[in-house]
Amino acid sequence: MPSTKADAFIPYARQEIGDDDIAAVIAALKDPWLTTGPGVASFEADFCATTGASHAVAVSNGTAALHAAMRAIGVGPGDEVIVPAITFAASANAAVYEGATPIFADVEADTLLIDVNDAARRITMRTKAIVAVDYAGQPCDYTALHALCRAHGLKLIADACHAIGGSYKGRPVGTLADVSTFSFHPAKHITTGEGGMCTTADARMADTMRRFRNHGLDSDHRARAEKGAFTYDMVELGYNYRLTDLQCALGRTQIKRLAQFVARRQEIAAAYDQAFAGLNGVRALATRADCTHARHLYVIELDPEALGINRNAAYQFLRERGIGANVHYAPVHLFSFYRKRFGTREGMCPVAERAAENILTLPLFPGLTDAEIARVIAAVRALG
Ligand SMILES: *Cc1c(COP(=O)(O)O)cnc(C)c1O
Numbered sequence: 001m002p003s004t005k006a007d008a009f010i011p012y013a014r015q016e017i018g019d020d021d022i023a024a025v026i027a028a029l030k031d032p033w034l035t036t037g038p039g040v041a042s043f044e045a046d047f048c049a050t051t052g053a054s055h056a057v058a059v060s061n062g063t064a065a066l067h068a069a070m071r072a073i074g075v076g077p078g079d080e081v082i083v084p085a086i087t088f089a090a091s092a093n094a095a096v097y098e099g100a101t102p103i104f105a106d107v108e109a110d111t112l113l114i115d116v117n118d119a120a121r122r123i124t125m126r127t128k129a130i131v132a133v134d135y136a137g138q139p140c141d142y143t144a145l146h147a148l149c150r151a152h153g154l155k156l157i158a159d160a161c162h163a164i165g166g167s168y169k170g171r172p173v174g175t176l177a178d179v180s181t182f183s184f185h186p187a188k189h190i191t192t193g194e195g196g197m198c199t200t201a202d203a204r205m206a207d208t209m210r211r212f213r214n215h216g217l218d219s220d221h222r223a224r225a226e227k228g229a230f231t232y233d234m235v236e237l238g239y240n241y242r243l244t245d246l247q248c249a250l251g252r253t254q255i256k257r258l259a260q261f262v263a264r265r266q267e268i269a270a271a272y273d274q275a276f277a278g279l280n281g282v283r284a285l286a287t288r289a290d291c292t293h294a295r296h297l298y299v300i301e302l303d304p305e306a307l308g309i310n311r312n313a314a315y316q317f318l319r320e321r322g323i324g325a326n327v328h329y330a331p332v333h334l335f336s337f338y339r340k341r342f343g344t345r346e347g348m349c350p351v352a353e354r355a356a357e358n359i360l361t362l363p364l365f366p367g368l369t370d371a372e373i374a375r376v377i378a379a380v381r382a383l384g
Helices: 019-029 038-051 062-072 090-097 116-121 142-152 203-212 221-227 245-256 258-276 311-320 336-342 350-356 370-381
Strands: 055-059 080-084 101-105 127-133 155-159 179-183 196-200 282-284 298-302 359-362
Touching (some): 019 245, 038 055, 038 196, 038 245, 062 090, 062 155, 062 179, 101 336, 127 142, 196 203, 311 359, 311 370
Parallel strands (some): 080 101, 127 155, 155 179
């Protein structure tokens, strides 16, 4: 049956591309520099201006940003990196790329953010860094994380792929860790198709990440062209993780609308919060008063006993009504790769494992209409 507007499928996420974005990419196509051009530094400057970060390094995706962060803080073979069990696999994979061992920490039951006390218990002589994931868009407890890192001489990476536009105790996301990483995948707040960014207050780390995204070379193509030089040294093993000027042009028009996108996401989240408050068997994740939640994902935790229906059945129920529910995430330590390579197993992060059975992500993106919000709410109410 052809779907009408009233029952069209609502995805969990969708990008917002406007006429300004399209015009900017067309203009960028006519520029002599399609990559390694001046548009990259312009996007980086806009990113610093928006987040308050001192240095921003644009890379080809959020996973490359995490990889660059691992290199910048010197993660290597023999090191352990503590990562929350509930996150996208890339948060842990980046440590593996550099030969390190991810150690999975459990999460807080009410927010699904890294449980800092549990992370503390997993610190050993080999621990080099903690990856804090601002899950769903809510900043972690950075006061506690910094105290822990200071006490043990650890570096802190913020995987802020969900949290651009958020803040913690008045400090913007992007300035809360030694290195913060962002993604511009279409599901995220702003998009460049594929894309990522690292921010840091440390100029040397920024230099390291700039070199790392360009094969480990000591200069890039444009710097050589401007000097009329052709020689370069390769000082370490890097990758081609560059973001093109086309993508940076899109990023520049997208980031102009970030505040507007975040405000609309917060409005939708507030409507869901209000609708689900007191609803038996459905609990929204807890939010902390001392931060601005960037609202990337709207996650509910179901109580299957109270609802008389389990999560997988609830997922099907919503899909049948055209609601694109999703699950973020299966615990990373239970993936077969991690079981085989690192011997991880059930029982290692019990809070994460239990929560992962019962969570559902509901549609949340700036273009969601009020009628669509009402459809999502009605469908969730009908679960019970
Ligand atoms: C999206 C995401 C990434 C990876 O970003 P890509 O741009 O898809 O490589 C990493 N961590 C988290 C938490 C993410 O949501």
